[in-house]
Amino acid sequence: MIVRELDHVPSVDWGNGLSRRFLLEADGLGYSLTDTTVRAGTKSLLEYRNHLEACYCIEGSGEVITLDGTSHRITPGTLYALDDHDPHYLIADPDADLRLVCVFSPALRGDERHSLDAAGASTY
Secondary structure, three states: OOOOOHHHOOEEEOOOEEEEEEEOHHHOOOOEEEEEEEOOOOEEEEEOOOOEEEEEEEEOOEEEEEOOOOEEEEOOOOEEEEOOOOOEEEEEOOOOOEEEEEEEEOOOOOOOOOOOOOOOOEEO
């Protein structure tokens, strides 16, 4: 059994927020679980070429926008899944941080960080 508390998990500043990584590749479960904060007012172009991701919003609000311009509103109780390595914009509303619980498959190693100033989407 694995039991962890938020105050004792590794945190990674990914550029426009903080990813608290509860489960990683070394845990042997085949998936990762993170508690991710997206800073208020930020816009990130992201793409997970090596992982599928599902995100469940627990606080704040924002939107996820596909490259074809389709926008999906994100509020507490909303889940979105990037089931085709979808490049996307993740935008947090300006008034408060957006907080997501995210699952990655296969699991993250734990040291991954975004490069948000690169040309194109930040990938890992």
